[in-house]
Amino acid sequence: MSTDLIVGFSALQIVVAVAATLGAAFIRGLTGFGFGILLVPILALALTPVEAVLALNIMAGLLALSEIRYVLREAERSALTISVLVLLTTLPGLMLLDATPPALARLLIALVALSAFFAVLLPRRGAAQPGHLTTGMTGVVAGVLTGFAAMPGPPVVPYYVGRDIPRRTAKASMVGVFGVAAMTGVASGATLGVLEWRIVLLGLALLPLVVFGNWLGSLAFGKVSDKLWRIVVGVVLAAAAVAALLKLL
Structure with a gap:
């Protein structure tokens, strides 16, 4: 990694970032989500929040591309519908974040994280795919939250994990949706002019660690x-909810 890339990082922060990347990637390989929830706070120690989110989205998007055959083979068809809606609603979510007072934004993000945790705790529903309205709202909310909080998981995880479907199907569906969300987030950052080459190179430098950790989790x-x-x-979602509440307080 070049000197330009590590400007702003102490040796301790680099070590923590490497360890956090491996750990977050392992959880992502095991559950299909949680990568951003665990890694963004660590990267934000040395980067701005926007830069941390963009670096993470680069890694997550490229990782999802490497798993496209797995997603196409195992994912539920609803993942395509949700992904298309994420594409359409991520940029409006980013615009909404820009227009929302920070205190209110933090409150809304904390409430969303809490709602996802409690939704997973509810008794599992049948295996049948929810109706068009539920699927559509899941995609819209996931897209808005991708732009608003880099957090598409709260509506998507209960949609799949809360149903009595094979976990391979649930995981592949979430991986597909979150991959689209990550790439859309990167594209939105480029559109708004906040994506720098330094961040692109940082994401690429950390990618081998992400691939290795994800493989172990798989x-x-x-x-x-x-x-x-x-x-x-449930534990990962609970950790996200607690982190959001602590940040709020």
Whole structure:
């Protein structure tokens, strides 16, 4: 990594960023989500929040591209509908964030994170795909939250994990949606003129760690029971909700 890339990073921050990248990628490989929730706060120690989100989205988008065959093979058809709506509503979400007072934005983000956690705790619904309205609202809210908080997970995770469908289907569907969300976030950053080459190169430099950590998580995914997998999903969502509330307080 060149000197230009590590300007603003102390040696300790670099070590923590590497460890956090591996850990977040492992959780992503195991659950299908949680990468941004765990990694953005660490990257934000040395970067601005916008830069941290963009660097993460570069890594997440490229990782999703490497898994496209898995997504196409295993994902539910609803993931395509939700992804298209994410494409259409991410930029309005970013505009909404810009127009929202910071205190109110933090409150809304915390409430969304909490709602996702409690939604996963509800009894699982049947395997049938929800109606067009529920699917459409999931896509719209996921897109708005991608722009507003870099957090498309709260509506998407309960949509899939809260149903009695195979976990491979749930994970592949979430991976597909979040990959589209990440690439849309990068495109929105470029459109607004806030994406710098320094951030692109940083994302590329950390990508091998992301691939390795995700691979380890995927190995674990194949060995844990469905019940344990859902417990891990709940724990990650709970951590996100607690982090959002602490930030709010």
